[in-house]
Structure formats: structure tokens, C-alpha cells
Amino acid sequence: xxxxxxxxxxxxxxxxxxxxxxxxxxxxxxxxxxxxxxxxxxxxxxxxxxxxxxxxxxxxxxxxxxxxxxxxxxxxxxxxxxxxxxxxxxxxxxxxxxxxxxxxxxxxxxxxxxxxxxxxxxxxxxxxxxxxxx
Numbered sequence: 001x002x003x004x005x006x007x008x009x010x011x012x013x014x015x016x017x018x019x020x021x022x023x024x025x026x027x028x029x030x031x032x033x034x035x036x037x038x039x040x041x042x043x044x045x046x047x048x049x050x051x052x053x054x055x056x057x058x059x060x061x062x063x064x065x066x067x068x069x070x071x072x073x074x075x076x077x078x079x080x081x082x083x084x085x086x087x088x089x090x091x092x093x094x095x096x097x098x099x100x101x102x103x104x105x106x107x108x109x110x111x112x113x114x115x116x117x118x119x120x121x122x123x124x125x126x127x128x129x130x131x132x133x134x
């Protein structure tokens with residue numbers, strides 16, 4: 001599935017909520033349903049710099065496609081990261097590099113709903129994904 005289709009599906013999921021608190025609750029529900037990564041993969045190398053919470057992301061390249069898994073000790077962050085993994089997994093480098101963190105937040109309607117610190121951490125996570133897929 002293309003990044004744009006995945007973004008549209010996520011946007012549809014969040015569009016059903018008018019109240020920002022409901023959107024954040026949805027994000028936490030997504031985090032609770034996401035398995036994360038095993039403890040042994042939570043290393044300094046997989047840690048996301050600039051994130052106020054503890055957060056990690058790992059990647060694997062199969063053929064020309066990249067696959068990501070992530071985790072965090074904070075539910076909202078874990079929910080945001082799981083969205084990134086869903087959006088970027090299975091994509092080629094050029095597609096991954098074509099999408100910015102603000103494109104994602106704006107597309108799914110979360111821009112302005114999360115704190116500045118979480119927005120900065122989200123940007124750091126997207127930057128790390130970009131670096132991993134080069």
C-alpha cells in the first residue's frame with residue numbers, strides 16, 4: 001500500500017473524532033494494541049534522540065523495501081511511533097524520504113494537538129527513519 005493511501009486511512013480513523021481528547025485517546029488505544037520491540041533491541045543505537053520520553057526505532061531492509069518497528073515508555077509517543085511504522089514500513093527509500101513529519105501530522109489532523117516537545121520528538125523520529133532508509 002502506498003504512503004498516501006495509508007495516510008488517508010489514518011486520517012479517516014482520526015476524522016471521526018471532533019474532540020481533541022478523543023483523538024489522543026485513539027492514539028493511546030493504538031499504542032496499547034501495538035506490540036513494540038523486545039527489550040534487547042532498546043539500545044542506544046535504536047534510541048530516538050531529541051525525544052523527551054524513552055523511544056526506540058529499528059529497521060530492516062528486505063529487497064528494496066524498509067520495515068520498521070518501534071517502542072516507547074509513553075503511550076502517546078508509542079502511538080505516534082506506531083503510526084510512523086505503519087506509514088513507512090514496506091516502502092522504498094525515495095517514498096520514505098518524500099514525506100516530512102509535518103506532512104504526517106497535518107494529514108492525520110494531529111498538528112497542534114500534541115505538545116511542542118512531542119512534536120520535536122516526532123520530527124526526530126521521522127529524521128531517524130529517513131536516515132535509516134538512505
